[in-house]
Amino acid sequence: xxxxxxxxxxxxxxxxxxxxxxxxxxxxxxxxxxxxxxxxxxxxxxxxxxxxxxxxxxxxxxxxxxxxxxxxxxxxxxxxxxxxxxxxxxxxxxxxxxxxxxxxxxxxxxxxxxxxxxxxxxxxxxxxxxxxxxxxxxxxxxxxxxxxxxxxxxxxxxxxxxxxxxxxxxxxxxxxxxxxxxxxxxxxxxxxxxxxxxxxxxxxxxxxxxxxxxxxxxxxxxxxxxxxxxxxxxxxxxxxxxxxxxxxxxxxxxxxxxxxxxx
Amino acid sequence: xxxxxxxxxxxxxxxxxxxxxxxxxxxxxxxxxxxxxxxxxxxxxxxxxxxxxxxxxxxxxxxxxxxxxxxxxxxxxxxxxxxxxxxxxxxxxxxxxxxxxxxxxxxxxxxxxxxxxxxxxxxxxxxxxxxxxxxxxxxxxxxxxxxxxxxxxxxxxxxxxxxxxxxxxxxxxxxxxxxxxxxxxxxxxxxxxxxxxxxxxxxxxxxxxxxxxxxxxxxxxxxxxxxxxxxxxxxxxxxxxxxx
Numbered sequence: 001x002x003x004x005x006x007x008x009x010x011x012x013x014x015x016x017x018x019x020x021x022x023x024x025x026x027x028x029x030x031x032x033x034x035x036x037x038x039x040x041x042x043x044x045x046x047x048x049x050x051x052x053x054x055x056x057x058x059x060x061x062x063x064x065x066x067x068x069x070x071x072x073x074x075x076x077x078x079x080x081x082x083x084x085x086x087x088x089x090x091x092x093x094x095x096x097x098x099x100x101x102x103x104x105x106x107x108x109x110x111x112x113x114x115x116x117x118x119x120x121x122x123x124x125x126x127x128x129x130x131x132x133x134x135x136x137x138x139x140x141x142x143x144x145x146x147x148x149x150x151x152x153x154x155x156x157x158x159x160x161x162x163x164x165x166x167x168x169x170x171x172x173x174x175x176x177x178x179x180x181x182x183x184x185x186x187x188x189x190x191x192x193x194x195x196x197x198x199x200x201x202x203x204x205x206x207x208x209x210x211x212x213x214x215x216x217x218x219x220x221x222x223x224x225x226x227x228x229x230x231x232x233x234x235x236x237x238x239x240x241x242x243x244x245x246x247x248x249x250x251x252x253x254x255x256x257x258x259x260x261x262x263x
Numbered sequence: 264x265x266x267x268x269x270x271x272x273x274x275x276x277x278x279x280x281x282x283x284x285x286x287x288x289x290x291x292x293x294x295x296x297x298x299x300x301x302x303x304x305x306x307x308x309x310x311x312x313x314x315x316x317x318x319x320x321x322x323x324x325x326x327x328x329x330x331x332x333x334x335x336x337x338x339x340x341x342x343x344x345x346x347x348x349x350x351x352x353x354x355x356x357x358x359x360x361x362x363x364x365x366x367x368x369x370x371x372x373x374x375x376x377x378x379x380x381x382x383x384x385x386x387x388x389x390x391x392x393x394x395x396x397x398x399x400x401x402x403x404x405x406x407x408x409x410x411x412x413x414x415x416x417x418x419x420x421x422x423x424x425x426x427x428x429x430x431x432x433x434x435x436x437x438x439x440x441x442x443x444x445x446x447x448x449x450x451x452x453x454x455x456x457x458x459x460x461x462x463x464x465x466x467x468x469x470x471x472x473x474x475x476x477x478x479x480x481x482x483x484x485x486x487x488x489x490x491x492x493x494x495x496x497x498x499x500x501x502x503x504x505x506x507x
Contacts, residue, residue, distance in 0.1 A: 073454065073457065073458055077461060077463050096459075096460075138454065147459075158445045159455060160445060161443070161454075168340060168343065169343070173349055173352050173353065173363065174343065174363055
């Protein structure tokens with residue numbers, strides 16, 4: 001037993017040491033169900049803005065990227081339990097998440113938006129939403145926002161495991177509106193045939209005061225385990241590099257007609 | 264990090280409470296429907312007329328042959344796929360509008376599923392009716408229908424209790440898939456809490472314990488039921504035999 005424990009300790013030390021020195025292989029995780037940021041292609045691999053940015057960062061760091069597909073619900077626990085090394089899955093940087101993991105600098109930013117039938121009178125305002133059914137993806141910033149400001153105040157918040165399911169129910173008429181990340185809605189719904197007849201209802205929501213801004217977050221970052229400070233640092237450097245050398249802009253142009261980095 | 268953060272649970276008790284209520288409703292109503300619909304269906308299932316028995320056999324084969332999650336998703340997303348169904352929702356059709364509600368979709372799928380199993384359990388129990396009981400019924404001059412009503416079904420219902428208790432427990436656990444169609448049952452509440460606090464262990468251990476407790480209560484109730492209705496099949500006690 002003692003020998004076995006010793007062997008484990010040596011192996012662990014060895015593995016730890018070889019990882020800590022040079023991150024030449026990084027296991028990246030994404031969800032593969034959040035178009036156009038991360039989607040699953042016909043052959044089961046993942047593609048999208050997040051994946052392209054991740055690959056560009058690895059290239060910049062001269063590391064090998066391997067991709068892991070992980071359900072959104074279990075994303076942070078899986079990172080903490082070392083199933084992979086970094087999450088690049090359009091995850092907003094929030095205080096709650098920062099308690100569990102570290103984040104790199106933002107790699108893009110996005111406001112929230114209420115999506116409803118074109119010409120709808122709905123607005124992301126509590127008074128106008130009373131008596132309505134609003135769909136959100138569970139555990140996202142829009143869920144946090146809706147939970148904090150609207151839950152239990154006369155409207156029903158319906159939580160979905162996947163964003164796509166909320167759109168399905170919106171189209172089916174089970175929801176009056178979906179409350180989502182604007183860029184996700186833009187690329188994943190509004191510009192697609194399924195999204196015909198739907199539009200952003202009211203203004204996009206960047207946070208109307210400091211408190212709302214704190215909920216919506218500082219932008220979208222890459223999550224890394226707290227102990228892997230080096231990796232966070234390396235990713236930040238790589239991020240600054242691709243922002244400067246035009247690679248970021250090239251990837252952005254592939255997906256969006258507008259700037260999504262913000263300032 | 265703490266090993267088990269109790270505040271995650273104590274802070275979310277109302278959510279778990281509503282989830283428990285939802286789980287009990289879904290399980291209870293589905294079982295109620297399944298049980299009462301199963302009695303006539305089991306009789307049809309055993310009909311010597313193939314044209315009557317075959318559709319029931321096909322129904323139970325389908326519902327026992329596919330996962331309940333698939334059935335639930337078929338009902339929920341299948342319904343919303345049809346243009347005429349959506350038009351009926353817009354127009355407020357009294358029957359089809361029910362399929363817009365996830366609650367009804369879940370009850371519909373769960374009810375049909377548990378009914379299929381109950382039909383087979385009851386039909387199996389009816390097949391095993393002791394010959395003596397049937398002969399006694401005949402000797403009393405009962406018609407086939409009377410014998411069915413007074414002897415075969417009541418006797419089969421008693422003898423199916425142990426097998427049916429399994430179905431009830433499976434239904435309770437099976438109802439956990441309701442969260443796949445946005446219902447916040449016990450499991451759905453756990454998922455909400457988990458995604459809010461990133462504490463899967465606390466949330467799922469807690470609902471796991473609730474499911475365990477519910478199962479414990481069910482097992483106890485069925486023990487009582489067996490004692491009450493299956494006493495005649497229990498091994499006779501030696502002293503009791505001597506006294507009588």
